[in-house]
Amino acid sequence: MHIDRKAQWVVRQSGLPTIVRRCPDCSSTRHHPSGKIRVNANGKLLDVWLLLSCDGCARTSKAPVHERVHVSALKPARREAYEANSPAMVCELAMSASLATKNGYRLDWAGTWALETDTPNPALDGPGPLTVRVAFELPALVRLERLLMLGLGLSRPGIRRLVAAGRVQLPVPVDGKVHQDFEFTVAGAAPAGLGRLVEAPRPVAQQVRQDMLALAAER
Structure with a gap:
């Protein structure tokens, strides 16, 4: 039986996956999250960026997460995670296929x-x-x-x-x-x-x- x-x-x-996009300062196309998220407030409107570091020259670049979004549109816990550079939030953004598509880069999952x-x-x-x-x-x-x-x-x-x-x-x-x-x-x-x-x-x-x-x- x-x-x-x-x-x-x-x-x-x-x-975390490698972010594949062209660096304007060198020939590298490999980037990794710097571990930081930048939040800029203009009244009730927020801009949020994931900061990336070029593997070739260490140039810092920005990947837009939210642009001119009203503060009320974000849950308080999420906004606080952005402002605190939460490692879990950096990880989530770095692995986001929708964010990659939005910003025109590719995720390389090797390793x-x-x-x-x-x-x-x-x-x-x-x-x-x-x-x-x-x-x-x-x-x-x-x-x-x-x-x-x-x-x-x-x-x-x-x-x-x-x-x-x-x-x-x-x-x-x-x-x-x-x-x-x-x-x-x-x-x-x-x-x-x-x-x-x-x-x-x-x-x-x-x-x-x-x-x-x-x-x-x-x-």
């Missing part, structure tokens, strides 16, 4: 996350299907293929072979990107003929590392 198995993966935050898993061992040869729930601590765009490589300990060809054989059932294409909570299923023991060929034996460990480096370069 097969027993349904469950596992929880969590994409943990390990850093901002790590995968934590409680996948049973072995995941591929258990007595029944394994349902994996993936939760995100941050709205990072993650390549699904890379996520599976890290979580299942397989090379890129191994992951693709599992998907092609129907042993891994995904809600989106394996070469797509994910940024919200989702679930996928891994079938139980391999059917005859497939065996352990999809697993990454020790001699392939170097290839797995190369695959991961290639994926990181694509990000």
Whole structure:
């Protein structure tokens, strides 16, 4: 009798995304939040900016958050967080896709996350299907293929072979990107003929590392 198995993966935050925009003073396009938010009051109207620092020359620039907004339009707690340079608020603004779109820059999520898993061992040869729930601590765009490589300990060809054989059932294409909570299923023991060929034996460990480096370069 097969027993349904469950596992929880969590994409943990390990850093803030790089803000990609051209610096007018140097050739760099890489910026990070300075940790400060500037608030300027003109009567009852407020301007709020997230301050950014260029990685190349340390030039400070501003990303508008609110422009000429009436003070009553902001909740007191949010206004106070702006004025206090709240680290949580800086983090929220730095990760905001809508703010990035509004200001015409791109967020680079490379190096901002790590995968934590409680996948049973072995995941591929258990007595029944394994349902994996993936939760995100941050709205990072993650390549699904890379996520599976890290979580299942397989090379890129191994992951693709599992998907092609129907042993891994995904809600989106394996070469797509994910940024919200989702679930996928891994079938139980391999059917005859497939065996352990999809697993990454020790001699392939170097290839797995190369695959991961290639994926990181694509990000």
